[in-house]
Amino acid sequence: MQQEKSYLRQALEQGLVGGAIIVLIALLGIVEAFKERSIVGTVLSMGQTFIIGTQFLISYRTARKAGSDQKMAITGGAVTGAVSGLVLAFLVLLSMLFDLRPVFLNASPALFSILAFGQSQIVGMVLLVVFGAGIGALAGVIDTLAVRIRSTILQIVAIVVLTGLLAELIKLVLGQWPSIGRAMNWMFAGKGLSIIGAVVVALVVLVYNVYQAYAPVDPKKKPFFDAENWRGSKGYVRIAISVAVLLILPQILGVYMSEVLDQVGLYILMGLGLNIVVGYAGLLDLGYVAFFAIGAYVVGVMTSPEIAPKFFGMTFTWWEAVIPAVLVATSFGVILGIPVLRMRGDYLAIVTLGFGEIIRIVALSDLLKPVIGGSQGIQGIAKPAIGGFVFQDQQSLYYIILAGVFLAAFVAIRLRDSRLGRSWMAMREDEDVAEAMGIHLVTTKLLAFATGAAFSGLSGAIFAAKIGSIYPHSFNLMVSINVLALIIVGGLGSIPGVVVGSFALVGLPELLREFADYRLLVYGALLVWMMLNRREGLWPEEAHQRELYIDKDTPADAEA
Amino acid sequence: MTLLEVNNIHTYYGNIHALKGVSLTVEKGEIVTLIGANGAGKTTTLRTICGLTKPRSGYVKLKGEDLAEYPAHSIVYKGISMVPEGRGVFARLTVMENLDMGAYSRKDNKFDADFERVFTLFPRLKERRNQVSGTLSGGEQQMLAMARALMAHPSILLLDEPSMGLAPVLVDLIFDTITAINKEGTTILLVEQNALMALSVANRGYVLQTGQIVLSDDAKSLKSNEMVQKAYLGME
Incomplete structure (x- = not known):
């Protein structure tokens, strides 16, 4: 009763x-x-x-x-x-x-x-x-x-x-x-x-x-993404089919959906980079858009017929510009890294936030107007081309983005499992102890910032080619916030999480354009819900999950 | 042979004068303990030795080499390993991953014998080697922190309050292991509040009070010293 x-x-x-x-x-x-x-x-x-x-x-x-x-x-x-x-x-x-x-x-x-x-x-x-x-x-x-x-x-x-x-x-x-x-x-x-x-x-x-x-139940059947399903001869067939699907996707989906995929892809690229900085190394960076902007502007300055001839006497192709773009972004990663070496947590977040704004305001300023066009931006940015084929529209640029994402994911996975990856994670857990283990904090931190910036620079370079003209207002704080939110929603430190997070936070809103006015409301509600009910993210990193859900087979005794 | 020599170091936190001229020596093969009350500067002394805080004056020498030039991370390569206060295990990594991190400073990668060695010293860790270390009990975390430090093959091991927050039965176990590690040839500098336990395992001891060494002697005599008994052993 x-x-x-x-x-x-x-x-x-x-x-x-x-x-x-x-x-x-x-x-x-x-x-x-x-x-x-x-x-x-x-x-x-x-x-x-x-x-x-x-x-x-x-x-x-x-x-x-x-x-x-x-x-x-x-x-x-x-x-x-x-x-x-x-x-x-x-x-x-x-x-x-x-x-x-x-x-x-x-x-x-x-x-x-x-x-x-x-x-x-x-x-x-x-x-x-x-x-x-x-x-x-x-x-x-x-x-x-x-x-x-x-x-x-x-x-x-x-x-x-x-x-x-x-x-x-x-x-x-x-x-x-x-x-x-x-x-x-x-x-x-x-x-x-x-x-x-x-x-x-x-x-x-x-x-x-x-x-x-x-249907008969196969007891040995593993979940679709289980690693075992992707090994051996059967695994190769699966991989081949997945790659084939990824390759013909834009042709099936048409222009509008390809545009959505492109945007998601650019955010995946940025997410993979920020995931290294925040997810692996534990350095909260709120000015991440700066490197995206730098990548885009380098490509702009080097390939635009309005600006490039003034400085270089010629225009470069997109391919020639993309490497310098990544390198410049990387060096700015180091330049930002040096003054913030001694900062942690909230303080670091504030300083990086400022850095992001500085880059945007400098791009807007009259000082650099002759170089990067001030508020009028840069037009006529070159599209990538191979032989006679120009990656002109969303459907073909998709392949450039796909290649970039694969490259970045590969690098991120290899780094995660490397000695450097381990020292990032040790540093994230405890800086002092990491140092006492023999980890050089300065180089480790700078490498995290530099790698993150490189990915973001690449994303920016592709972004510049995609839209053909860039303006300072494309590089506002919301981009940084979005990237941070998507790696948190996906699962901090998890590479598949970045992909899932990008689709959830960039792809879905694009598909639900009708709700334009209420998008931020949904976005905010989703974040609150996530943090209450699924803190580890949609597709969490193994270690993070282990921490939240202790394996019941090996209980931690509390005798001490 | 003098392994570690700390000479007249003065360390500051901002304007706070934390160490006011601390000097001590550790001979090869010894267990030396540094006892003192809260805030006496025990942890600061250890942090200064392994370079996490730099002294304003004075020097730290290992095997006769001045360490002032070296940043904290490279002091590990010289042969000093520290087990920090409150354990400081990498909570989100597994036991094995923590041990791997301990060997970070090693050039070789023949760790099997070392895993064997630390698992013999700490059988509990072997049982739990794939568990996330944040979910270990306090005693197990202390064992892990010590095992991790041993993975670096240190010539001297600095232990900061290994008994802190542990149940008495575990304290005994930890101190037995300290003796065992020492018998295998590792020199130990032990910082403790639990003076009685520390003095029972150590060869020599120093008493630190408000940033200064006030007393130093072999452990037995310190244990019977009237002032030590009154202030640290709780005897009248």
């Missing part, structure tokens, strides 16, 4: 939290902004998805906590759903009594009409509570189902919503082959899926799950 009471109280609290989240979403204008955007035909709009999705997730969470008691799970779910509906009803009531608009710009009549299901407000309020309870009870029922059925249902819902969300992109990719594009037209309606399309997607997921359920 006591237990039941406390559980219901939890359900109530969860409902309040869920309601508060939905009120926030609504008052930020997200619900209204996407009321027209359909996910599934006219049945489900994106605005509704946000409300229903939140209610469902929070009720499901409550139901999970009920454990094996089915009745309690359903009751709990329903209570949570109903309370969250009640909170919304309260918002509707408030809107009837007061004019909320002076304070909450988005509390428009249109919003309340959506919340009230298009009915009058009083009826809407009742509906909200009933509907919320319904959703919550549904979540509770789903929780009580057998694991296999439950996961199938959840997968169907998630994948249908996701396809609806990304329907436009899918159309775009399919549209590359007009005949296929036309043949698939029945799948889509408006910006989302059509009802038939949704049913088909659901069926596909269902069939796949049924197949999985009856």
Whole structure:
């Protein structure tokens, strides 16, 4: 009895939290902004998805906590759903009594009409509570189902919503082959899926799950990325296929998606570099964009027909400029490194932050205007070319970026496992002890800064070629913050983590361009969630994971 | 033969005069202990010897060679290994990786015999060699820090408060091991607050008070010295 009471109280609290989240979403204008955007035909709009999705997730969470008691799970779910509906009803009531608009710009009549299901407000309020309870009870029922059925249902819902969300992109990719594009037209309606399309997607997921359920289970099967899968003759086939996929990817995906891939690739390159500085050596660098800018500007100055002839009497090709670009960036890495050798942690972060800004402001200044063009930037930067082939567009530049990423990843992996890599990690753990082990802190630190800067310089050099003209404002603090955030989200010190992090923080926002106004909100929410629930990152480094989750087979005794 | 000679060193932290002319010598094959209260300058003396803080005046000589010229990291190559206070293991590396780091200063890479040796001294570490060292118990971390220092083949081992924060039974074990390491031929300079234990294993001892050596004698006589008994051994 006591237990039941406390559980219901939890359900109530969860409902309040869920309601508060939905009120926030609504008052930020997200619900209204996407009321027209359909996910599934006219049945489900994106605005509704946000409300229903939140209610469902929070009720499901409550139901999970009920454990094996089915009745309690359903009751709990329903209570949570109903309370969250009640909170919304309260918002509707408030809107009837007061004019909320002076304070909450988005509390428009249109919003309340959506919340009230298009009915009058009083009826809407009742509906909200009933509907919320319904959703919550549904979540509770789903929780009580057998694991296999439950996961199938959840997968169907998630994948249908996701396809609806990304329907436009899918159309775009399919549209590359007009005949296929036309043949698939029945799948889509408006910006989302059509009802038939949704049913088909659901069926596909269902069939796949049924197949999985009856397919023979191979007990020796390892997760896809397990190292063992990539060795031996079978491994070579896998590697060959993966490489082939990577090579034809831009042709399949088309120009827009290739552009997204290019951006992700440039950030992976930078991430790999910063990962060495922050992840391996533990030096918090907030001015990382500086080296990216330096790489880009060196290429600009050496290849632009407006500037290069003034200094060199000729213009260089991109290939001739890229090596100096990396070298100059590397030496600036050392130059920054020397004054900050004695700094750690927060102090280091502040100084590097300043360095990043200095480079940007110098690039803007009148002093260097004749050299690097001040705020007008540099135009006409050369594209890379091999023989007669010019890497002109996003689809071909992809290959340059891919090559750069592979090179950088290879170097990063080899360095990590080298003597130098070990001394970086020792330094990260404890500088004094590292020194007492015979590690020369000065060279070790400078090498970390220099290597990181080299990767970033390479990324900048490719970036300059990609967009053809560079301006100081491309190199603002947000780039540094983004790179830092992506290696943290991916998992500090982990190389696959950098790739995953780049796709999550650079790729996803590009795909969700529609949310332009709310991107930073999502970004921030994601970071907070990550730090609360998955501190080690999406794809953590082994050592970091070991530290957070001690292997249960070898418990640490506490006799001392 | 005098292995380590510390002559009249003055060390400062900013304006704080931490060591006011400390002199001591360690002969080859000895265990010498440096005892004193909190803040007497024991740790500072060790940090000065291995170069982590530089003395303003005075010198440290190893085998007759002045170490003033050498930065901290290269002093390891000269043959001084330190086990820092509070262990200082690399928490996110495994036991084996920590031992590898200990051998960082070695030119050769024939470590097998050394692994064998430290695992004989510390069987516990062998059991846990693939465990992340941050998850070891305090005693095990102390063992690891000592084993790591031995990997460098030091001619003198500096131990800073090896008994700090350990259960009594482990303190005994650690001190037994110190004796064992010494018997194998490694000279030891031991800094301790646990004066009784330190004086029972050491050959000679120095008493440090507010940055100055106030007393030095062989361990037995120090143990029976009235002032030492009163101040450090808790006897009336």
